[in-house]
Amino acid sequence: MKCVRIHRHGGLESLLLEEIDPPRIAPDEVLINVKATSINHLDLWVRQGIPGVKFPLPIIPGVDAAGVVAEKGEAVRHVAVGDRIVVAQGISCGHCRHCLNGNDNLCREYKLIGEHCDGADAEYLAVPSRNVIRLSEKISFETAAASTLVFLTAWQMIVEKAVVKPGDDVLVVGGSSGVGTAGIQIAKLFGARVIATTSTDQKAARLKELGADETINYRRQSVLEEVRRLTAKRGVDVVFDHVGKAVWDENIRSLAKGGALVTCGATSGYQAVTDLRYVFYKQIRILGSTMGRKGDLLTILDCLERGTLKPVIDHVLPLSDVREAHRIVEAGEHVGKVVLIL
Ligand SMILES: [Zn+2]
Numbered sequence: 312m313k314c315v316r317i318h319r320h321g322g323l324e325s326l327l328l329e330e331i332d333p334p335r336i337a338p339d340e341v342l343i344n345v346k347a348t349s350i351n352h353l354d355l356w357v358r359q360g361i362p363g364v365k366f367p368l369p370i371i372p373g374v375d376a377a378g379v380v381a382e383k384g385e386a387v388r389h390v391a392v393g394d395r396i397v398v399a400q401g402i403s404c405g406h407c408r409h410c411l412n413g414n415d416n417l418c419r420e421y422k423l424i425g426e427h428c429d430g431a432d433a434e435y436l437a438v439p440s441r442n443v444i445r446l447s448e449k450i451s452f453e454t455a456a457a458s459t460l461v462f463l464t465a466w467q468m469i470v471e472k473a474v475v476k477p478g479d480d481v482l483v484v485g486g487s488s489g490v491g492t493a494g495i496q497i498a499k500l501f502g503a504r505v506i507a508t509t510s511t512d513q514k515a516a517r518l519k520e521l522g523a524d525e526t527i528n529y530r531r532q533s534v535l536e537e538v539r540r541l542t543a544k545r546g547v548d549v550v551f552d553h554v555g556k557a558v559w560d561e562n563i564r565s566l567a568k569g570g571a572l573v574t575c576g577a578t579s580g581y582q583a584v585t586d587l588r589y590v591f592y593k594q595i596r597i598l599g600s601t602m603g604r605k606g607d608l609l610t611i612l613d614c615l616e617r618g619t620l621k622p623v624i625d626h627v628l629p630l631s632d633v634r635e636a637h638r639i640v641e642a643g644e645h646v647g648k649v650v651l652i653l
Pocket residue numbers: 403404405406407408409410415418419420
């Protein structure tokens with residue numbers, strides 16, 4: 312099968328197009344003929360490497376997958392060969408306390424395809440049957456592959472962690488990224504007023520089309536001053552962040568009393584400094600979040616089918632253009648998602 316593999320961490324040249332044998336499946340696994348995948352910031356970490364983190368090399372990257380069932384193990388009942396499916400990318404043990412409570416993403420054995428084992432940048436992908444979800448005819452493979460990671464991540468941040476309510480002011484930092492565009496839509500769905508930060512006026516216009524009520528161009532405006540102006544000095548109820556270090560202090564100071572900062576990443580660096588005076592005086596909550604519960608993916612798929620959520624797809628490229636896809640995401644030239652099709 313055709314696939315993309317990383318043998319050693321580095322720049323775009325580390326992404327190699329190779330021909331290897333397709334994976335074999337166990338009795339409770341499904342072999343998927345991948346039709347679409349998409350690039351996430353995680354793919355850049357997997358390619359570049361993270362100090363202190365060991366990835367199983369060589370690895371096939373790709374965390375989102377939609378496709379067709381090519382083969383199923385004898386114990387698999389809920390899908391048939393030929394079914395259109397989407398993959399829930401988080402694999403957990405299935406029998407620990409967290410798994411049994413439905414919080415599979417808190418499982419100690421939790422791992423992601425494309426990070427801890429081979430992923431979706433390949434013609435075929437093998438996953439446990441409980442990670443395979445039937446896909447409605449109304450949802451394209453591209454839409455599904457552009458949605459799973461970012462909407463699941465943003466859903467947990469907004470719905471489960473920050474518990475956004477109608478009337479809340481939510482600051483979405485880095486609104487034009489995949490997870491940012493998902494965050495804007497979910498915060499709107501739950502009745503918030505959304506203020507989104509981004510780097511250009513062109514991107515800001517697209518975020519407004521997506522539902523952002525206000526935008527801040529962080530290259531030429533002070534985010535803190537704009538937040539104060541837009542909230543009559545009160546601050547926002549929720550800051551939704553995945554940027555980290557570069558914006559951390561601003562995030563903390565942008566919060567209203569009793570507000571919550573929810574973070575799922577640190578693309579600009581992870582060793583941020585927190586002025587604790589703001590934390591206790593304003594009684595703010597700092598909430599960490601990674602991925603989301605598998606069950607919430609079913610709700611997200613319902614929203615995609617009904618059109619209440621819709622991924623922003625900026626580019627659709629063939630798998631062979633994986634280097635260009637990584638380049639676009641790394642340069643931040645996109646709004647939303649870059650999808651690869653097979
Ligand atoms: Zn578990």
